[in-house]
Amino acid sequence: MKFARSMVLVSNDPESLRRGAQQVYDRFAKEIAAHGLGEEVALSQISDAGRFDTLPMVIIYPEAAAYGPVTENDVARIVEEHLYKGRLVEDLLAPVRELSGRIGWLKMRKGAMPAEKRIVLRRAGRIDPESIEDYIAEEGFAALAKALTELSPAQVIDVLEKSGLQGRGGAGFPAGRKWRFVAGTAGPKKYVVCNADESEPGTFKDRVILEGDPYAIVEALTIAAYSVGADEGFIYVRGEYQLAQHRLEHAIEQAHAYGLLGKNIMGTNFSLELHVHSGAGAYVCGEETALLESIEGKRGEPRARPPYPTTHGLWGKPTLVNNVETLANVPPILVNGAEWYRQFGTPSSPGTKTYTILGNVNFTGLIEVPMGITLREIINIYGHGMKDDATFKMAQTGGSSGSIIPASLQDTPMDFESFRKAGVSLGSGALLVCDERTCVVDLAKVLLNFFRTECCGKCTPCRVGTERSYLVFDQISKGQANLEDLDTLLKLAEQLEQVSNCGLGQTAAVPVRDTLKYFRAEVEAHIRLGVCPTGVCHLTRESAPAHSMA
């Protein structure tokens, strides 16, 4: 890495590329050279500038000036004015008030915007995701070096357990304990698997980590393999994430070339091979046993548990499966220590959490903040309030399988334990914020349609339960249901929860339950009065309610 007085970062996520970011980049290279600034100015591409309305974006340091949207024709002026004469090109700056939470580090400099605490996202958007030198310069592979040369596998797991890191895929299982389970199994062959099949609607945190900082996952998975005694690993990336797959493959290739992967890593006698495995479009493959089935070349149907993957995983061998965000937390914990990590978040849920903010707020995007922040704070600070000053009605956490959070719970600290006590779940960190114009029946219908489509069909309670629940909500939305149908829904929800084989069926009951728990009056208005209070549903009720589903 060479030292430069100015650094120009051009966004090159798929949307920016679609809008001509490559041409902008090429033009910068040309203009910088034409002005003879090649030695003083570093130019690189970043995965994602953190906002969507002004792509392609160009960020220039040290001024932290964010320009956008930048067209090819603007480049000459930016180089001439900003880089050559040292003056901001005011009219091309992206409006500050619209900056999303995703570039908090930039806002911090200006002192005008809320800061984030970035641990897993600290490099995303700051380094060139295809340059291993950039990664190494930013503390990359320091944790691996420490683990391999200073710590025994058991000591690595000790640090992880002390840090209190919990799985970020949704369940919140203590990561260190899981590692210990796998480390404790006998047998020469074990696997480590990174679950990057992020298919929960509304969640794209893992995509940003993979696209912006792919080496972090390679490093973390290598540490995991060292700790549990595995010599082969898979990164299962959902099929839609082509760019992430490409970046990971490139990262693995480069790590090999640098002796950081493959045989005798860093000259020690530890060896590891990693493979990127593409998914093919199936939500249920995010369930760890379905994911393992899919790697084995089968339909992604979840296995019966126990036995758990920690003892009988891929090809029947002990397997450690961790989510992307969980793994991304591991290297900084090892470098800085468990105590350092525990200073963030709450005592029961240490660390930070990434959230995707979506729906009827002024700014959507991805943020990383300490555990324990409240929903109200996220909406008001990072989401910049509700769109059109509408009233907050509810939020849905963690994609389809999360909970519905009514306004009464928006001051509950967002950590695993507080949410569990309040009877809701944090899920994967997607926050779909809905205002007063959202109809709960309509929303529940969309959620159940998702589950009935994505159900793998292996077990009956889920296959039939999701379909029937959907049909009941469909009837309600048409004004053709009876009050008894609500009892049917609750019965179906109970069956889904109690006897489904995997998490998909179990969580399919959650939107049904939550809707009836918090918004029963609104649902009943559809049935009793034949009215959709928000005016979203088109009720076609005739004089008497039609035949019920029950």
Add this chain to the structure above:
Amino acid sequence: MLKTEEKDVIAVVETAIQKHGSHADALIPILLEINHELGYLPKEAFHAVRKRVNAPPDHMFISDGRLYSLATFYHMLSIDKPGRHVVQFCESAPCHVQGGREVWQALQDELQVHPGETSPDGRWTLVTVSCLGACGVGPVVVIDDEMFGNVTPEQLPDILAKYE
């Protein structure tokens, strides 16, 4: 997307197997690659894959049925020949509450195709998908390999006009 007639199925299968190997864990990547090349998985492709992976040196025991069961399980694999352009619409909640419902109605009106069907002139195939991982820019429409975010009903005619 190229039509099957224009590409030699056997050659495509061979390339995919060369690239991914012929172990069991390569089956889905192989099918994905073939699907991407041909637009769908024709019967001949199943035969060719089966023959190839069951032969030495791998000697797997894979039936056409096993491959068919994979092709019908995963959304990104298809056994039906698509139209010239495949339009994918995300119908998940985040897109839905950000105006997706109106876009979906407009999309069906514009294309005159029901979800899961191909237009009579073979120009469009319309499918719904669960999530494309671009929820920050919903509603999202993907046409072939190109993604369009923050779509409004008014933009649709212009977007669709680019595809013949």
